[in-house]
Structures are given as C-alpha cells and as structure tokens.
Amino acid sequence: MKSSAPKVATASQVNQQIWEYYKTHKRDFPWRETTNPYYILVSEIMLQQTQTSRVVDYYRRFIRKFPSVLSLATCSQTELLQLWQGLGYNRRALFLKRAAEQIASEFNGVVPSKLTDLTKLPGVGANTAGAVLAYAFNQKVVFIETNIRKTITYFYFKNQEVVSDTEIAKKIKILLKNERSIREWYWAMVDYGAMLGRLKIITNNRSLHYVRQSKFEGSFRQIRAAVLRAVLDNSPITLERLLQLLPFRENQLSTALSQLIVEGFLSEQAGKFVISD
Numbered sequence: 001m002k003s004s005a006p007k008v009a010t011a012s013q014v015n016q017q018i019w020e021y022y023k024t025h026k027r028d029f030p031w032r033e034t035t036n037p038y039y040i041l042v043s044e045i046m047l048q049q050t051q052t053s054r055v056v057d058y059y060r061r062f063i064r065k066f067p068s069v070l071s072l073a074t075c076s077q078t079e080l081l082q083l084w085q086g087l088g089y090n091r092r093a094l095f096l097k098r099a100a101e102q103i104a105s106e107f108n109g110v111v112p113s114k115l116t117d118l119t120k121l122p123g124v125g126a127n128t129a130g131a132v133l134a135y136a137f138n139q140k141v142v143f144i145e146t147n148i149r150k151t152i153t154y155f156y157f158k159n160q161e162v163v164s165d166t167e168i169a170k171k172i173k174i175l176l177k178n179e180r181s182i183r184e185w186y187w188a189m190v191d192y193g194a195m196l197g198r199l200k201i202i203t204n205n206r207s208l209h210y211v212r213q214s215k216f217e218g219s220f221r222q223i224r225a226a227v228l229r230a231v232l233d234n235s236p237i238t239l240e241r242l243l244q245l246l247p248f249r250e251n252q253l254s255t256a257l258s259q260l261i262v263e264g265f266l267s268e269q270a271g272k273f274v275i276s277d
Contacts (some may be wrong), residue, residue, distance in 0.1 A: 009155050011175050015185075018151070022188035025195065027052075030060055032187060037111035037136035038069050038103075044131045045096050045123060047145075049089060058087045069109045072100040076277045081265070082232055090228060094264060095123025113137050135183045142172045147193025148186070150202045154193075158202070220256070223248050227256045228265060236272035 029052060031043035042062055046055045065083055066072040072080075077097065084093040099121040103111055111132070112118055118129035130143025144165050152171050157163045179185045196202040223246075230245050231237055242253050257273060260266040267276045 011177065014155050015175055015179070018185075018188045018192050021192050021195065022184075025191060026187065027191050027194070030056065030063075031135075035136050035138075035183075037113070037132055038100075039063060040136045041099070041111055041124075041128075041132050042096065044128045044135075045092050045099075046087065048092060048128070050087065054087065058084070069100045069103050069111065072097055073104040073109075076275075077265070078232065078235075078275045078277055081228065081275065085229060085232070088225070090225065090265070091263065092123060098122040099124060111136070113139070115141065131186075134186050138182045140176055140179075140182050142169050142176070143186075144168055144172070145190065147190045147197065148172070150193035150196045151189050154196055154202045220252075223252050224256045224260065227253060228260060231266060231273050231275060235274045236269065237274075238272055242273075 029043075031040055034040065043055070043059055046059055046062070062083060065079075066075060075097070077094070080093055080097055081090060084090060087093075102121055103109060107117070113133065113136075115126070115129050115133060118124050118132060119126055121129075124132075127143040127145060130141045131145070133139040133141045134143065149163075149165070149168055152168045153160075153163055156171050157167065176182065176185065193202075226246050226248070227242065230242055234241065234245070239250070239253060239257070242257075243250060246253065248256075257266065257268075261268060264276055266273050268274075
C-alpha cells in the first residue's frame with residue numbers, strides 16, 4: 001500500500017484507495033456479522049471511548065445475556081452493572097438500559113430507523129444514531145467517529161492546522177454520493193483510519209471536536225468505579241464499611257456516593273447503600 005495520498009484527491013481516487021486497502025486488510029468483529037439494529041446499538045454504545053479489542057468479549061457476553069431489547073429493558077440494574085464491570089464509563093450501561101426501556105414502551109421493542117427517533121434515546125447522539133442507521137439499515141447518512149476523522153484528515157486536510165467536523169462531514173457526503181454498500185464503505189473508512197493511527201501517520205489532535213480520554217488511574221472516575229464495584233459486591237453496605245474496604249478519604253467516598261445516587265446507580269436505605277433496581 002502506498003503511504004501517500006493521491007496528488008489529486010478526487011472522490012473516486014480516495015474511495016479506490018480505501019477499498020483496495022479494505023479488500024486486503026479488513027477486520028472482523030462480531031457486530032459486523034449482523035444487521036440487527038439492537039445488536040449494533042449495543043456495540044456502538046460500548047465502542048464509545050473504548051478500544052475495539054476490549055469491547056469484543058463484553059459484546060459477546062452482553063448479547064448472550066440480553067439477546068433482545070425486552071430482555072435488557074426488564075433486567076435488574078444489578079445484573080446489568082455486574083456484566084459491565086471492567087468496561088468502564090458505567091453511565092453507558094444505564095443509558096443503554098434506559099434506551100431499551102424507551103424502545104420497548106414507545107416503539108414496540110423495535111429499534112427505530114429514523115435519525116430523529118434514535119437521537120431521542122438516552123446516550124444516543126447524532127453520530128451514534130448515524131452509525132446505527134448506516135450499519136443496520138444501510139442508510140446513506142453522514143456520521144463521524146475517531147477513525148473516520150483520521151481518514152478524511154489524511155486525504156483532505158493533512159496540512160491544515162485545525163479541522164472542524166463540519167468540514168469533515170462535507171467530504172464524507174461527497175465520498176458517499178455514489179456508494180451503495182453504505183455499511184461496508186464505513187467499515188472500510190474505519191479500518192483505514194485505524195491503520196493510520198497505528199502507524200502514527202494521522203492523529204486527531206488537530207480536530208476541533210476531538211476530546212482526549214483522561215487518565216483513569218488516580219482520577220475521580222477511579223474512585224466512583226471502585227465505590228460502585230464495592231456496592232455491587234457487598235450490598236447493602238454502609239459508608240463505614242466502604243472506608244474499611246477502599247483506600248480513599250471519607251469526603252471522596254461521600255462525594256462519589258452522592259453522585260452515584262443522583263445519576264440513578266445507587267439508593268440509600270437506612271444508612272446503607274444498594275444498587276437502584
């Protein structure tokens with residue numbers, strides 16, 4: 001594969017280079033083996049701010065445990081969060097369950113196929129909704145994720161200091177114009193961007209919309225995750241017992257507990273903390 005972009009980056013030249021790379025180097029993931037919109041919604045929520053290699057096993061376990069919208073909508077938060085532990089960003093698990101509840105109540109358990117309906121679901125923004133529409137329904141929609149951003153930057157904005165997602169979206173729309181297999185075109189775009197990232201050819205540092213993931217070790221996210229794990233393992237549990245189990249100060253634990261209660265993870269009953277089911 002040539003390491004430089006074509007001198008004249010027409011849509012056909014860009015797509016040809018991306019497809020040539022994809023034919024030889026396409027990656028296999030379980031969520032690429034289905035067009036089930038629920039499965040794809042699960043994978044897209046899991047993939048938010050998380051590497052694909054970490055998601056694969058969690059995705060497979062999740063789908064086995066909750067094979068349908070209804071099974072997720074009616075599960076307890078305890079079993080949901082226990083299954084999610086280790087994947088990080090636990091809010092995504094609650095968003096996913098609440099989305100399933102909304103799909104069950106408002107759409108008869110069928111994941112909607114309209115952008116406006118999808119973006120009403122908890123935790124589903126325009127890009128996640130776009131991914132569901134492209135991968136599940138093969139709709140010609142524009143969405144952006146980190147590797148797609150890298151691919152477009154490489155071909156069109158390599159020498160530009162700052163790039164906006166508005167500029168990137170315009171290029172995607174042009175490239176998509178004559179494509180028919182929308183889902184596979186996006187897979188090819190993602191795989192090409194992943195290659196650029198591995199080789200350090202293009203990073204997303206110049207993007208106006210790229211947010212670098214903060215360090216987990218030593219962060220307040222780590223304290224929250226530890227508290228949630230302790231409650232899952234020892235519910236019901238008192239603050240005093242949490243202080244014995246965890247290496248954090250009382251004010252840190254109290255703040256984490258308060259946040260987790262407000263966000264719907266935990267409840268307090270007679271001075272003891274439990275998972276909100």
